[in-house]
Amino acid sequence: MSIEKLRNSVRNIPDFPIEGIQFKDVTTLFKSAENLREITDILTKMYADKGITKVVGIESRGFIMGPIMAVELGAGFVPVRKPGKLPADVFEEKYEKEYGTDAIQIHKDALSPDDVVLIHDDLLATGGTMIAAYNLVKKIGVKKVYINFLIELEDMKGRELFAKDVEVETLIKF
Ligand code: AMP
Numbered sequence: 001m002s003i004e005k006l007r008n009s010v011r012n013i014p015d016f017p018i019e020g021i022q023f024k025d026v027t028t029l030f031k032s033a034e035n036l037r038e039i040t041d042i043l044t045k046m047y048a049d050k051g052i053t054k055v056v057g058i059e060s061r062g063f064i065m066g067p068i069m070a071v072e073l074g075a076g077f078v079p080v081r082k083p084g085k086l087p088a089d090v091f092e093e094k095y096e097k098e099y100g101t102d103a104i105q106i107h108k109d110a111l112s113p114d115d116v117v118l119i120h121d122d123l124l125a126t127g128g129t130m131i132a133a134y135n136l137v138k139k140i141g142v143k144k145v146y147i148n149f150l151i152e153l154e155d156m157k158g159r160e161l162f163a164k165d166v167e168v169e170t171l172i173k174f
Helices: 003-009 033-047 062-073 128-140
Strands: 011-014 022-025 054-058 076-080 090-096 101-107 116-124 144-152 167-173
Touching: 003 033, 003 167, 033 062, 033 144, 033 167, 054 062, 054 128, 062 076, 062 116, 076 101, 090 128, 101 128, 116 128, 128 144
Parallel strands: 054 076, 054 116, 116 144, 144 167
Antiparallel strands: 011 022, 090 101
């Protein structure tokens, strides 16, 4: 199967949730068993030799492939969540999105200095969400951070927010 087939499985919903947004719907990507297998195999191969010890998934669509990758890589899974959801002590970062502003949190004890972390989300638009997640992981302090998205909206140039020494990988480009 090709990346083109995966790309064609992503449904575009114009003007959702507000006018002017071309919403990339990943439910049509994930409902295919063949697609799930293919994405899992590609991502596992991509990160197999990196020594990943924790996959950090961003609520909520980062909770789909995040735990699957964690299992395949023999790593743990750590959720980054919207405010008010995590029960223990947290760090918080505020950020701007393609539509609206938001905040995310991580448990302060979710990671340790010897962790090699893969942060995963479904889609890179402006990059605001991932930079906030990256800052949260940096606040705790870990050995190394990799960043992964299934989809990149290239026109939004979110990739430019990341320092050159941070490895940012995306599978499907629009
Ligand atoms: P950003 O912070 O602008 O990179 O936005 C990324 C986050 O918002 C991801 O968690 C996406 O799930 C969601 N998102 C932003 N824009 C879109 C879009 N056009 N289609 C689907 N999801 C989006």
